[in-house]
Amino acid sequence: MSHNNETWEKYKDVRADGHRDDVIKLLRDIVPVGEEALDDYYFMGQGFFELEEYHLAIDMLTQCIDIGKHKGISWYQDTAYLLRAYAFIEKGKYKEAKEDIDFVADDTRIAWLYRHPEPEINKSLVIQKLNALTAKTPSATPNRKHSPKLR
Incomplete structure (x- = not known):
């Protein structure tokens, strides 16, 4: 039994x-240890994601991904990479989002997020957001006039 079960129930x-x-305080109070650490990091990441606390979600999902890789456990990998890619986009880290989305299977989708603005997050949505934000169009480039150098 996880030593964090009581905290998760309060959460x-x-x-x-x-x-x-x-909710944020409770998530911060969870101390992932032992066999449950992978689960705790994933669900902490998802919890911060649902609250749109993307920088905290990235931290927790990174821990989940790293532990999973280290232990050879792929259980949370697709969804952790998917959520982290979306979070990276929200933080303006498009290169990192692109790297993450490449690890996600095409059919991966998350439709169980609690009170998040997106009813479903899937690979296609993340790629669309990424493409829309990184597309270079002439109208997106500001018109800069030459200004004299200050002396």
């Missing part, structure tokens, strides 16, 4: 009540 109750700051 579910507080999250359902909509107390954002308390």
Whole structure:
């Protein structure tokens, strides 16, 4: 049994009540150790993602991905990479998002996020967002006039 079970139960109750700051505090109180560490890092990452705390989600999902690679466990890899790619886009880290999305299977989708603006996140959506944000069009380039150098 995980030593974090009580905290996870509180998390579910507080999250359902909509107390954002308390939810973040509970997620920060979880200390992943032992065999449950991989699970804890994934669900902490997903929890921060649902709250649109993308920098914290990236940190937790990175831990999940790294532990999974180290232990040869692929259970959370597709969804962790998918969520992290989306989070990278939200943080303006398009190169990192592109690298992550390449690890995601084409049929990977997440439709169980709690109160997140996107009802479903899938590889196609992430690629579309990435392409839209990184496309170079003439109208997207600001018109710069030459200004004299200051002396």
